[in-house]
Amino acid sequence: MHGSHAADQRHAEAMAAEISLRPTAASYHAAIGNGMPGWYDEGRAHAWLPYSQMKTAAPPLPVVGTRGSRILLADGRELVDGVASWWTACHGYNHPHIRAAVAAQLDTMPHVMLGGLLHEPAARLATRLATLLPGDLDHVFFSDSGSVAVEVAMKMAVQSWINRGVRGRTRFVAFRGGYHGDTTGTMAVCDPDEGMHSLFRGLLPEHLIVDLPVDEARTEALDRLLAARADEIAGILVEPLVQGAGGMLFHDAEVLRTLRRLADRHDVLLIFDEIFVGFGRTGTLFACEAADVVPDIVTVGKALTGGTLPLAATVASRRVFGAFWSDDPMHALMHGPTYMGNPLACAAALASIDLFAREPRLDQVRAIETQLGAGLASCRGLPGVVDVRVRGAIGVVELDRIDIAALKARFVEQGVYIRPFGRIVYLTPALTIEADDLARLTDAIVAVLSEP
Numbered sequence: 001m002h003g004s005h006a007a008d009q010r011h012a013e014a015m016a017a018e019i020s021l022r023p024t025a026a027s028y029h030a031a032i033g034n035g036m037p038g039w040y041d042e043g044r045a046h047a048w049l050p051y052s053q054m055k056t057a058a059p060p061l062p063v064v065g066t067r068g069s070r071i072l073l074a075d076g077r078e079l080v081d082g083v084a085s086w087w088t089a090c091h092g093y094n095h096p097h098i099r100a101a102v103a104a105q106l107d108t109m110p111h112v113m114l115g116g117l118l119h120e121p122a123a124r125l126a127t128r129l130a131t132l133l134p135g136d137l138d139h140v141f142f143s144d145s146g147s148v149a150v151e152v153a154m155k156m157a158v159q160s161w162i163n164r165g166v167r168g169r170t171r172f173v174a175f176r177g178g179y180h181g182d183t184t185g186t187m188a189v190c191d192p193d194e195g196m197h198s199l200f201r202g203l204l205p206e207h208l209i210v211d212l213p214v215d216e217a218r219t220e221a222l223d224r225l226l227a228a229r230a231d232e233i234a235g236i237l238v239e240p241l242v243q244g245a246g247g248m249l250f251h252d253a254e255v256l257r258t259l260r261r262l263a264d265r266h267d268v269l270l271i272f273d274e275i276f277v278g279f280g281r282t283g284t285l286f287a288c289e290a291a292d293v294v295p296d297i298v299t300v301g302k303a304l305t306g307g308t309l310p311l312a313a314t315v316a317s318r319r320v321f322g323a324f325w326s327d328d329p330m331h332a333l334m335h336g337p338t339y340m341g342n343p344l345a346c347a348a349a350l351a352s353i354d355l356f357a358r359e360p361r362l363d364q365v366r367a368i369e370t371q372l373g374a375g376l377a378s379c380r381g382l383p384g385v386v387d388v389r390v391r392g393a394i395g396v397v398e399l400d401r402i403d404i405a406a407l408k409a410r411f412v413e414q415g416v417y418i419r420p421f422g423r424i425v426y427l428t429p430a431l432t433i434e435a436d437d438l439a440r441l442t443d444a445i446v447a448v449l450s451e452p
């Protein structure tokens with residue numbers, strides 16, 4: 001015990017010495033010259049970045065501003081953004097309509113809790129989401145991140161059974177290739193190999209992660225699983241049409257109709273996680289519209305505020321909400337994020353939804369789809385490329401192997417911001433991106449992947 005403590009101590013001292021040397025980011029200075037802002041050098045020792053080996057990863061780029069589809073760096077360079085900040089910034093950065101709405105709300109009421117109170121931005125946004133979503137998806141529970149919205153959907157599903165007097169339905173069916181968040185509850189419904197499952201085994205509840213019913217054999221397998229175990233299953237959880245962060249994998253709308261049919265046959269709830277696909281990404285405002293399927297619960301997040309403020313929502317059908325509507329206080333939904341329904345974020349979301357109504361976003365998605373198809377076509381046949389696929393404003397080049405760090409650096413040298421992961425290089429640009437900027441993104445991918 002003592003020996004390992006001493007070793008830990010030595011490791012900590014060596015690390016502190018190394019960290020105090022690293023903030024100058026010598027390699028990065030060499031690459032971009034002088035002019036590194038003071039906050040950058042100081043803060044690099046303290047700011048812990050996501051999914052990043054802080055010791056060996058390339059230093060982060062110092063960003064000082066955003067505009068449209070551009071990211072502005074401290075040295076004056078502008079990168080064309082192919083990611084739109086994890087596909088949130090659907091109208092481009094700094095859209096004046098959203099900025100004005102948030103500024104006006106800031107003057108009135110930046111925040112007040114929803115505990116016992118209801119304010120205009122949350123009320124209007126709940127109404128608007130209930131109107132936009134199909135069928136009787138009418139009851140909106142706000143939260144502050146996508147992972148929490150999925151956690152709420154899972155708790156909602158489980159408790160809806162309990163409230164109806166049915167015990168033991170605590171498991172979910174979810175799918176290989178899926179991604180639903182990084183919190184403990186949502187990790188357990190992510191792809192077991194792609195996700196962080198194995199690392200956290202023992203912490204996570206066990207769910208049933210199976211293949212999407214894309215063909216007859218897999219449909220029958222899922223049907224048999226549900227027949228055998230429906231009495232332990234609360235619901236089926238799926239990212240409709242595109243599994244995003246698990247690998248940008250596409251499936252047909254028919255798969256969603258199959259899931260609806262199976263969920264009905266075995267009386268389990270169907271949950272669509274639209275956090276990636278929602279707000280136009282695949283060509284319709286919501287992916288469920290393309291399949292003409294009404295799920296029992298939907299989660300939205302990411303592009304909900306047009307990429308300006310954190311906000312997510314879990315929207316339930318009348319049937320699910322009905323299970324909580326009771327004279328028994330114990331039947332209330334036991335959840336309440338502190339900042340749920342934050343007025344600034346709701347104002348941003350309302351303004352973002354205005355833009356979908358006012359501006360031709362879905363036409364823009366179709367134009368992006370066409371341009372991505374043409375612009376990435378020549379990647380087919382390049383060495384190492386195993387697939388090129390496009391759906392809506394999502395373009396994917398899948399490789400048989402990939403040097404992520406080298407690719408990231410080459411893209412920055414080309415003046416574009418593109419973040420490969422797994423074995424894919426992908427684009428999820430702002431839906432408002434100019435054709436010239438989109439061409440710079442696809443040209444950069446073709447150029448870099450053509451290099452020996």
Ligand SMILES: *Cc1c(COP(=O)(O)O)cnc(C)c1O
Pocket residue numbers: 145146147148150179180181182239244245273274275276277301302
């Ligand atoms: C990003 C994402 C989440 C998690 O959202 P956070 O806001 O990062 O917690 C959940 N589901 C899907 C489909 C996502 O793409």
